[in-house]
Amino acid sequence: MTDPLLRVSDLQKYYFEQDTLTDRLLGREPKSVKAVDGISFQIQEGETLGLVGESGCGKSTTGETLLSLRDPTGGRVEFDGQDVYELNDLTEFRKRAQVVFQDPFSSLDPRMTAGEIIREPLDVHGVGSRSGRRERVQELMERVGLSAGQIDRYPHEFSGGQRQRIGIARALALEPDFIVLDEPVSALDVSVQAQVLNLLQDLQNEFGLTYLFIAHDLSVVRHISDRVAVMYLGEIVEVGPVDEIFTDPQHPYTQALLESVPRADTSEQERDIHTLSGDVPSPRNPPSGCHFRTRCPNVIPPRDVEIRQTAYREVMDYRERLESDEISLPGVRELAAGPDENPAELDDETLKAELWKELFTHQLEGENRATVAESFDRFVSDDREGAIEVMRKRFESICERQRPVLQNREHPAACHLYDQPEPAPETREMESSAD
Numbered sequence: 284m285t286d287p288l289l290r291v292s293d294l295q296k297y298y299f300e301q302d303t304l305t306d307r308l309l310g311r312e313p314k315s316v317k318a319v320d321g322i323s324f325q326i327q328e329g330e331t332l333g334l335v336g337e338s339g340c341g342k343s344t345t346g347e348t349l350l351s352l353r354d355p356t357g358g359r360v361e362f363d364g365q366d367v368y369e370l371n372d373l374t375e376f377r378k379r380a381q382v383v384f385q386d387p388f389s390s391l392d393p394r395m396t397a398g399e400i401i402r403e404p405l406d407v408h409g410v411g412s413r414s415g416r417r418e419r420v421q422e423l424m425e426r427v428g429l430s431a432g433q434i435d436r437y438p439h440e441f442s443g444g445q446r447q448r449i450g451i452a453r454a455l456a457l458e459p460d461f462i463v464l465d466e467p468v469s470a471l472d473v474s475v476q477a478q479v480l481n482l483l484q485d486l487q488n489e490f491g492l493t494y495l496f497i498a499h500d501l502s503v504v505r506h507i508s509d510r511v512a513v514m515y516l517g518e519i520v521e522v523g524p525v526d527e528i529f530t531d532p533q534h535p536y537t538q539a540l541l542e543s544v545p546r547a548d549t550s551e552q553e554r555d556i557h558t559l560s561g562d563v564p565s566p567r568n569p570p571s572g573c574h575f576r577t578r579c580p581n582v583i584p585p586r587d588v589e590i591r592q593t594a595y596r597e598v599m600d601y602r603e604r605l606e607s608d609e610i611s612l613p614g615v616r617e618l619a620a621g622p623d624e625n626p627a628e629l630d631d632e633t634l635k636a637e638l639w640k641e642l643f644t645h646q647l648e649g650e651n652r653a654t655v656a657e658s659f660d661r662f663v664s665d666d667r668e669g670a671i672e673v674m675r676k677r678f679e680s681i682c683e684r685q686r687p688v689l690q691n692r693e694h695p696a697a698c699h700l701y702d703q704p705e706p707a708p709e710t711r712e713m714e715s716s717a718d
């Protein structure tokens with residue numbers, strides 16, 4: 284295989300909060316938000332890598348950081364063999380690596396005509412004569428499906444799809460090799476999306492372009508990507524050839540994303556959609572170990588605990604709510620009290636019955652049930668720490684202790700369901716404390 288056009292290694296982009304002068308004087312440690320947390324991937328020349336994940340997972344920050352539009356916290360980006368962050372002059376890189384943004388309305392200056400917007404990169408880089416540039420702009424407009432006669436019109440005079448075509452023509456002006464397409468069709472109607480996707484594919488074939496195609500919707504990347512990388516909370520959790528990602532997804536998060544893609548086939552539309560439990564955790568305080576463990580339907584129980592997967596998910600949800608202070612004794616009292624009852628006067632048995640009713644729809648048996656019952660006993664006695672400890676002791680999962688990594692193969696998934704390297708004891712400790 285030839286060298287990739289783009290190689291991203293362990294890229295990190297953190298934002299630091301609590302880093303004002305007062306914070307420093309008070310000795311407060313800066314708190315980091317790990318928008319991009321050590322990701323690595325590469326893109327071959329002429330290839331399209333789709334980068335997908337829910338909103339806020341770090342996809343756009345990845346695109347902007349690798350283009351050096353944001354300063355990285357760490358890691359390395361090599362473009363055509365050169366370390367981008369070591370370059371003293373980014374002029375040549377800026378010509379060869381371009382970006383198309385999601386919202387064509389806010390990304391185009393409303394005071395400039397379409398012609399001026401497309402011409403601007405040529406002006407900035409001093410490419411061609413004045414009349415040559417106008418000609419080049421007209422040529423680009425026609426190439427992206429606009430008419431050269433629209434050159435003096437303003438963005439508001441174009442439809443959403445046409446505005447995105449202006450953005451694409453601008454990105455093409457300097458004849459780049461690589462374009463980051465940051466949700467380029469998300470703001471468009473479905474029928475227009477298909478036209479713009481076709482245009483992007485035609486341009487790729489004609490000019491041999493290499494794309495990083497960012498989207499939150501897996502179905503959008505399916506027809507344009509050669510490979511797909513799936514991101515969750517700042518990390519890549521799976522990467523592989525597009526067909527394999529769709530037909531044989533490995534990571535439970537990718538599987539859940541695919542479940543949420545609408546299907547045309549009605550028999551499939553009626554299938555039982557596997558919804559994820561819980562919200563996306565805050566990147567300010569991501570879960571330890573596997574970041575997806577607070578929502579994962581396949582979270583792995585300890586080897587010596589026999590429990591159905593669905594019931595284990597409920598056990599883990601209860602633990603999560605306990606540990607994040609999401610359930611409180613006064614809250615349970617309110618919930619359990621009938622219309623004529625005083626919440627403060629409810630006895631412990633009523634409170635525990637309410638906890639079972641609210642938190643567990645699946646039957647627990649034997650030791651598992653006894654452990655949860657003991658935890659409830661402690662909780663209603665106002666011993667939250669004890670309630671947490673009892674649960675942790677029996678139910679702690681490898682998924683919360685060890686951070687899974689991508690294995691070195693063509694279609695890896697960062698998940699303990701697949702082979703993971705055994706971490707050294709000191710690394711294990713470091714991981715738990717860092718997370």
Ligand code: SF4
Pocket residue numbers: 534535536573574575576577579580581582583682687697698699700
């Ligand atoms: S490591 Fe565990 S929690 Fe994470 S995706 Fe795999 S099974 Fe789920």
